[in-house]
Amino acid sequence: xxxxxxxxxxxxxxxxxxxxxxxxxxxxxxxxxxxxxxxxxxxxxxxxxxxxxxxxxxxxxxxxxxxxxxxxxxxxxxxxxxxxxxxxxxxxxxxxxxxxxxxxxxxxxxxxxxxxxxxxxxxxxxxxxxxxxxxxxxxxxxxxxxxxxxxxxxxxxxxxxxxxxxxxxxxxxxxxxxxxxxxxxxxxxxxxxxxxxxxxxxxxxxxxxxxxxxxxxxxxxxxxxxxxxxxxxxxxxxxxxxxxxxxxxxxxxxxxxxxxxxxxxxxxxxxxxxxxxxxxxxxxxxxxxxxxxxxxxxxxxxxxxxxxxxxxxxxxxxxxxxxxxxxxxxxxxxxxxxxxxxxxxxxxxxxxxxxxxxxxxxxxxxxxxxxxxxxxxxxxxxxxxxxxxxxxxxxxxxxxxxxxxxxxxxxxxxxxxxxxxxx
Amino acid sequence: xxxxxxxxxxxxxxxxxxxxxxxxxxxxxxxxxxxxxxxxxxxxxxxxxxxxxxxxxxxxxxxxxxxxxxxxxxxxxxxxxxxxxxxxxxxxxxxxxxxxxxxxxxxxxxxxxxxxxxxxxxxx
Numbered sequence: 001x002x003x004x005x006x007x008x009x010x011x012x013x014x015x016x017x018x019x020x021x022x023x024x025x026x027x028x029x030x031x032x033x034x035x036x037x038x039x040x041x042x043x044x045x046x047x048x049x050x051x052x053x054x055x056x057x058x059x060x061x062x063x064x065x066x067x068x069x070x071x072x073x074x075x076x077x078x079x080x081x082x083x084x085x086x087x088x089x090x091x092x093x094x095x096x097x098x099x100x101x102x103x104x105x106x107x108x109x110x111x112x113x114x115x116x117x118x119x120x121x122x123x124x125x126x127x128x129x130x131x132x133x134x135x136x137x138x139x140x141x142x143x144x145x146x147x148x149x150x151x152x153x154x155x156x157x158x159x160x161x162x163x164x165x166x167x168x169x170x171x172x173x174x175x176x177x178x179x180x181x182x183x184x185x186x187x188x189x190x191x192x193x194x195x196x197x198x199x200x201x202x203x204x205x206x207x208x209x210x211x212x213x214x215x216x217x218x219x220x221x222x223x224x225x226x227x228x229x230x231x232x233x234x235x236x237x238x239x240x241x242x243x244x245x246x247x248x249x250x251x252x253x254x255x256x257x258x259x260x261x262x263x264x265x266x267x268x269x270x271x272x273x274x275x276x277x278x279x280x281x282x283x284x285x286x287x288x289x290x291x292x293x294x295x296x297x298x299x300x301x302x303x304x305x306x307x308x309x310x311x312x313x314x315x316x317x318x319x320x321x322x323x324x325x326x327x328x329x330x331x332x333x334x335x336x337x338x339x340x341x342x343x344x345x346x347x348x349x350x351x352x353x354x355x356x357x358x359x360x361x362x363x364x365x366x367x368x369x370x371x372x373x374x375x376x377x378x379x380x381x382x383x384x385x386x387x388x389x390x391x392x393x394x395x396x397x398x399x400x401x402x403x404x405x406x407x408x409x410x411x412x413x414x415x416x417x418x419x420x421x422x423x
Numbered sequence: 424x425x426x427x428x429x430x431x432x433x434x435x436x437x438x439x440x441x442x443x444x445x446x447x448x449x450x451x452x453x454x455x456x457x458x459x460x461x462x463x464x465x466x467x468x469x470x471x472x473x474x475x476x477x478x479x480x481x482x483x484x485x486x487x488x489x490x491x492x493x494x495x496x497x498x499x500x501x502x503x504x505x506x507x508x509x510x511x512x513x514x515x516x517x518x519x520x521x522x523x524x525x526x527x528x529x530x531x532x533x534x535x536x537x538x539x540x541x542x543x544x545x546x547x
Contacts, residue, residue: 012508016457057519217503224458251539272539274462274501 003051010046010055015140017060018043021067022137023112026175028071032119033165036137038074042066113138114177114229121190124171129164130193136161138225139218149215150200187230191239191296194222198243202250203402216247227282234291241282242300245307248275260408264312276307298327317347334363335371342375350382370399374409377416386420389413425461425539426502426510428517431494432530434469443524450517454502459513462501469495494530501537510534 018039026035042063056062120133135141135149143161147154178186201215223240230236252270253261283300291297302323309315324340337360345353357376366372377392393413397406439447454460466472469487476483489495504510514532521528 008506008508009512012506012512015505015509016512214505217505221458221503224461225456228456228458278461 006051006055007047010043010050010059013046013055013059013063014043017063018140019113019116019138020060021064023116024064025067025071026119027112027115028068029074030175032116032137032168032175034074035071036165038070039063039067041070111177113225115175117190117226117229118177118186119168119173119175121186121193122168122173123186123189124173125164125167127189127192127196129160129167130189131196132157132160133164134193134222135197135218138222141218149212183230184233187233187235190226191235194219194226195239195243195296197222198246202246213250216243216250219243220247232289234286234289235294235296237282237286237289238291238294238297238300241279241286242296242303244275244279244282245300245303248272248279248307258404260404263306264315266312268310268312271307279307280304293326293330295327295331298323298330302327315346317343321347334360334366335369337363338366338369338372338375345379345382350379354379354383368399370396370405370409372396373399377412381412381416381419386416386423390416390420424504424506424510425537426504426507427499427535427537428502428510428514428532429496429499429535430517430530430532431496432528433493434488434495434497436528436530440524443520446520446524447517450520451500454500454513459502459504460500461503463499465498466496497530503539507534507536510536 021042022032022035022039025038026032029035029038045066046059046063050056116137117134120137121130125133132146135146136143141149143157144154147157150157177183197215198219201212201217201219220240220243223236223243227236227240248271249263249266251272252266252268253263255261279300283297283304286294286297286300302320305316305320305323321340321343324336324343328336328340338357341353341356341360344356354376357372357379360366360372361376363372373392374396377389377396380386380389380392390413393409393416397409397413400406400409451460451463469489469492472487472489474485474487474489476485502510502513504513511534514534518532521530
């Protein structure tokens with residue numbers, strides 16, 4: 001095995017093992033930032049030793065033991081320091097008992113990971129910080145990988161992570177799983193982080209590519225982990241179902257040359273049936289657990305309407321419109337209303353949809369949202385009002401930050417313009 | 424990246440020891456909990472299978488068992504992973520369980536990358 005091979009294997013082992021190691025150490029030292037540093041030290045040791053010694057039989061156990069030794073060293077150092085202070089002050093009483101680190105590390109692993117999830121997504125952190133910390137600690141992604149995924153400088157990510165860890169320490173955020181009533185409320189920022197990561201991958205808001213699949217896969221993995229950790233929470237199954245059904249269309253929604261393909265024009269044979277089956281099963285689980293009125297479960301139910309239609313014409317738009325109405329009721333948002341307008345247009349004709357879109361035209365939150373003029377342009381095209389449609393597509397193209405999408409919108413504007421001139 | 428792992432071994436190996444089944448169950452459980460294994464299954468004996476072959480413009484159907492085959496596929500798993508190295512590491516752990524709990528057993532796991540969402544981006 002060459003040294004490059006060894007390094008790639010170490011990367012793989014690290015990604016598999018690091019969340020558990022960090023979580024286990026964090027429980028010993030009660031400090032997530034310190035735990036990550038100690039685990040990183042163990043990784044550095046592996047990178048130094050394994051190329052020469054070969055990869056140990058149980059690499060995960062090796063890394064865990066190495067990190068644990070460093071944690072114990074850290075305590076000894078602190079204890080020695082403490083002892084010196086005490087001697088200086090001639091105070092020999094009140095010495096703290098050293099906790100049983102071994103049994104602390106061998107406790108229930110699932111609980112450790114959960115502690116890690118809830119701490120990395122703690123409400124004291126900004127959502128950007130939560131995303132970075134979650135990708136780093138749970139996803140095992142390097143700072144460089146996160147920077148690449150979000151098209152931001154590596155230094156920015158590094159700084160974000162350092163600041164997040166400091167915030168956790170300064171606020172004395174305990175490394176624990178919220179219990180009872182608190183669990184449900186603390187779950188929502190966790191789900192938000194996962195969905196933010198997914199969406200950034202599914203519809204890249206910036207850059208030249210329409211999607212960044214690595215982020216989608218990462219979000220899916222995090223969601224699946226969470227569904228195993230808190231299997232009784234319906235919305236967790238809802239969000240995983242939503243992501244799986246959306247991800248099932250990944251291959252179909254981008255052309256070979258990279259242009260986006262809208263759902264009704266997609267080749268459904270390219271939809272990933274394994275993900276669809278998993279998604280539908282997850283949705284059923286969420287609904288059985290009483291998640292019928294959860295926002296993620298509702299969105300998954302909408303996505304499922306598309307997934308179940310073997311052809312675009314078979315889509316149950318009336319049901320989709322009804323689900324959007326319920327979603328709008330639970331989570332009032334002009335964006336949900338816009339989607340409902342699209343569904344209504346499909347179910348009851350473009351005029352009915354346009355009436356709703358026009359009501360949204362003055363909505364302040366939608367003033368710079370490119371999909372409003374894009375949807376309006378689409379409905380106007382269907383109604384044969386090409387002159388107005390042309391203007392709407394151009395406005396939409398000016399508003400989007402995604403290069404591929406801009407191109408698509410400009411093509412539609414061009415098309416509307418040509419149609420108008422033909423008349 | 425999505426990977427398909429298919430394990431093959433001589434069909435007359437007999438039933439796997441209970442210890443191995445337990446250990447594999449635990450490994451599968453962990454792989455589910457890590458969000459990486461998205462599908463797995465075992466295959467019935469080749470006696471219940473058939474081969475449909477096209478050769479020389481003629482399609483022939485041969486019913487199992489496939490006695491002439493040295494090794495036959497017995498099970499599979501589908502993983503979503505970040506790299507081929509991770510796939511190999513996961514597979515290595517699976518094979519180590521066989522070494523530990525089924526002395527003398529010999530076989531092979533084929534690791535194949537499947538086309539999936541990442542593949543589309545990679546080929547662009």
